[in-house]
Amino acid sequence: MKIKMLNMDTINKIAAGEVIIRPVSVIKELVENAIDAGATRITVDIEAGGKNKMIVRDNGCGIAYHEVPLAFKRHATSKLTSIDDLETIESLGFRGEALSSVSAVARVQVTTCNDSEEVGSITLFEGGTLVDQRVCSYSHGTEMKVWDLFYNTPARRKHLEKDKKEEDLIRDLLEKLALSNPKVAFHVISNGRSVLNTPGSGNFSDVISTLYGEKVASQLIPIQFENSPMKLTGFIGELTTMRSHREDQIFFINGRYVKNSHLSQALDSAYEGYTMKHQHPFGIVFIELPGRMLDVNIHPAKTEIKILNESLVMLLFKQGIRETLRDANLVVDIGGWENQKSKVKNVPSEHNNEPKELPKGISNPDRFDLEKNQTLNNLKVNKDNSEGQNFSQTTLFEEKGLEKIAENPGAFRIKDKVSSPQIKAARPDFTKMKIIGQLFNTYILLEGLKEIYLIDQHAAHEAFLTRELEDVFDCGAVIPSQGLMAPITLKIRPKDIEKILNTLETYKKLGYDCDVFGEDSLIIRSVPVFLGEPQSSDLLKNLINEDLSEIEAVHQEGQWLYSSKIKDKIILMACKAAVKGGQTLTNQEMHGLLEGLMRLDNPFTCPHGRPIITRLREYELMKLFKRVV
Numbered sequence: 001m002k003i004k005m006l007n008m009d010t011i012n013k014i015a016a017g018e019v020i021i022r023p024v025s026v027i028k029e030l031v032e033n034a035i036d037a038g039a040t041r042i043t044v045d046i047e048a049g050g051k052n053k054m055i056v057r058d059n060g061c062g063i064a065y066h067e068v069p070l071a072f073k074r075h076a077t078s079k080l081t082s083i084d085d086l087e088t089i090e091s092l093g094f095r096g097e098a099l100s101s102v103s104a105v106a107r108v109q110v111t112t113c114n115d116s117e118e119v120g121s122i123t124l125f126e127g128g129t130l131v132d133q134r135v136c137s138y139s140h141g142t143e144m145k146v147w148d149l150f151y152n153t154p155a156r157r158k159h160l161e162k163d164k165k166e167e168d169l170i171r172d173l174l175e176k177l178a179l180s181n182p183k184v185a186f187h188v189i190s191n192g193r194s195v196l197n198t199p200g201s202g203n204f205s206d207v208i209s210t211l212y213g214e215k216v217a218s219q220l221i222p223i224q225f226e227n228s229p230m231k232l233t234g235f236i237g238e239l240t241t242m243r244s245h246r247e248d249q250i251f252f253i254n255g256r257y258v259k260n261s262h263l264s265q266a267l268d269s270a271y272e273g274y275t276m277k278h279q280h281p282f283g284i285v286f287i288e289l290p291g292r293m294l295d296v297n298i299h300p301a302k303t304e305i306k307i308l309n310e311s312l313v314m315l316l317f318k319q320g321i322r323e324t325l326r327d328a329n330l331v332v333d334i335g336g337w338e339n340q341k342s343k344v345k346n347v348p349s350e351h352n353n354e355p356k357e358l359p360k361g362i363s364n365p366d367r368f369d370l371e372k373n374q375t376l377n378n379l380k381v382n383k384d385n386s387e388g389q390n391f392s393q394t395t396l397f398e399e400k401g402l403e404k405i406a407e408n409p410g411a412f413r414i415k416d417k418v419s420s421p422q423i424k425a426a427r428p429d430f431t432k433m434k435i436i437g438q439l440f441n442t443y444i445l446l447e448g449l450k451e452i453y454l455i456d457q458h459a460a461h462e463a464f465l466t467r468e469l470e471d472v473f474d475c476g477a478v479i480p481s482q483g484l485m486a487p488i489t490l491k492i493r494p495k496d497i498e499k500i501l502n503t504l505e506t507y508k509k510l511g512y513d514c515d516v517f518g519e520d521s522l523i524i525r526s527v528p529v530f531l532g533e534p535q536s537s538d539l540l541k542n543l544i545n546e547d548l549s550e551i552e553a554v555h556q557e558g559q560w561l562y563s564s565k566i567k568d569k570i571i572l573m574a575c576k577a578a579v580k581g582g583q584t585l586t587n588q589e590m591h592g593l594l595e596g597l598m599r600l601d602n603p604f605t606c607p608h609g610r611p612i613i614t615r616l617r618e619y620e621l622m623k624l625f626k627r628v629v
């Protein structure tokens with residue numbers, strides 16, 4: 001790596017702006033530099049939310065003695081030569097501005113040793129000026145110590161939030177960096193306490209376990225989707241991981257964390273029919289797109305990426321998530337819905353234990369990738385060594401002490417065993433299972449291989465009927481109806497007549513052929529037929545009593561198809577028509593219901609997002625009866 005000055009033309013094309021706004025901005029730049037330097041282990045040590053002190057230590061390639069001053073110059077970078085490289089850039093940095101910006105507003109001490117050099121160096125910058133540089137002994141890698149942030153810009157210091165808030169911002173950022181860099185072991189210490197420790201095993205699910213807990217990690221569905229030019233990987237949550245917020249919807253585009261509300265909306269809408277109202281799925285999704293479809297150069301801190309042709313990207317994204325869901329086995333175990341709480345972030349336990357490192361030479365097979373396949377002497381150079389300098393040999397020792405603290409965090413335990421999200425077994429075929437019978441006249445009890453299933457007959461029937469009615473609507477047809485031998489007359493309120501007249505066409509599409517008669521009557525000539533059964537006129541009564549303005553609005557806009565309001569009506573019709581709980585079913589009827597269910601893309605939840613199926617494994621029964629320990 002050679003650090004060079006960018007030429008003026010390139011400089012002018014790079015998005016300019018204030019990069020260092022608060023402590024987290026410093027941490028972001030320093031940690032991204034460490035990652036770009038090939039570090040496999042990064043320690044971040046902050047005090048008072050970074051306001052007092054921030055240290056970022058890495059085992060990356062280090063900076064050569066004579067290159068240190070250059071690295072702190074504006075527009076000096078080893079990562080970009082010309083603006084054309086931006087399309088293919090793989091490093092997180094490329095602007096060559098961060099170190100100069102940080103050193104301009106703080107005191108910075110860099111201790112580093114480049115891979116190609118025998119000795120390291122220790123250099124102090126104050127307000128952007130190099131104050132001292134000397135040779136020192138240092139193991140390979142780099143340590144950046146930043147303190148007195150904004151000491152020379154008091155106005156900016158006043159704008160900082162409380163320590164806790166600044167710390168949270170830093171933790172949040174590091175969690176995202178840890179997710180996108182599973183091969184890097186991140187160790188974060190705040191006020192001497194270890195707050196985050198990822199193993200750096202290269203296994204993405206290990207990071208998820210560390211951040212969210214093993215339980216959440218075991219309830220995730222791996223994504224492997226490719227539809228040129230997009231590739232998706234990562235994990236989405238099973239139905240038991242729904243949240244009331246969108247904080248756990250995290251997206252990366254070509255390895256960079258991005259904030260993009262359209263992606264969140266697309267994720268939510270891909271789960272339509274799987275979730276209840278106001279629920280948001282869990283998802284950590286890595287999106288790969290060709291560089292030409294992106295502009296990474298629109299924001300100085302690079303947190304925003306512009307997606308060119310965004311609507312196509314959203315469409316493909318949604319399709320990818322939808323397909324992943326469609327192929328997953330989303331059966332929820334009995335009791336599984338209980339842990340559906342809001343954010344369940346892992347808090348490091350207070351146990352003493354060192355982070356686990358892999359012995360040298362043993363590369364950890366990337367478990368996620370495997371699944372995908374079926375799915376880190378003190379020679380004085382500067383003459384001025386005044387006593388008042390803020391760094392000296394003593395400072396180095398103090399820093400060694402910190403290193404000790406870092407190596408013995410004393411407050412974190414890495415779990416040896418982490419459960420990894422598995423590729424789910426193929427969907428069970430309920431039609432091939434033995435029907436044990438009907439339970440409480442409400443649930444169908446099935447025996448599968450070493451497991452039993454309970455199916456809510458009403459929810460199942462409702463899901464099936466909804467699909468059937470939607471299919472009819474989707475192809476522009478009307479729901480089949482059957483003429484009545486004796487037409488039924490319904491009494492209606494005269495003030496509703498005009499609305500009803502405007503809605504007759506919709507009723508017709510829904511299978512009700514009717515006409516207004518006189519001042520206060522509606523004659524029903526035919527009723528819809530579901531599953532070969534003519535339906536009662538009750539449904540129509542219900543529709544009429546419903547908020548007619550909704551149906552009317554749909555009619556006025558001329559939107560017959562794909563209207564969510566029509567869809568709501570369809571769901572309502574299906575709900576009313578479906579067998580109820582408490583209704584006795586024959587074996588044949590139960591079998592018919594199971595067959596219908598198997599034809600659905602989503603046999604797991606009813607249109608309202610409530611569960612249809614739950615499972616009890618034989619193994620759980622054995623545990624319950626103490627047959628196993």
Ligand code: ADP
Nearest residue numbers: 033037071077078093094095096097098099142
């Ligand atoms: P950029 O990251 O955009 O290149 P920076 O100002 O962040 O610009 O860094 C300037 C240069 O200093 C980098 O290009 C890199 O060569 C070097 N550098 C910075 N931090 C590190 C580090 N932790 N390890 C090795 N080299 C580093």
Ligand code: MG
Nearest residue numbers: 029033093098
């Ligand atoms: Mg940088």
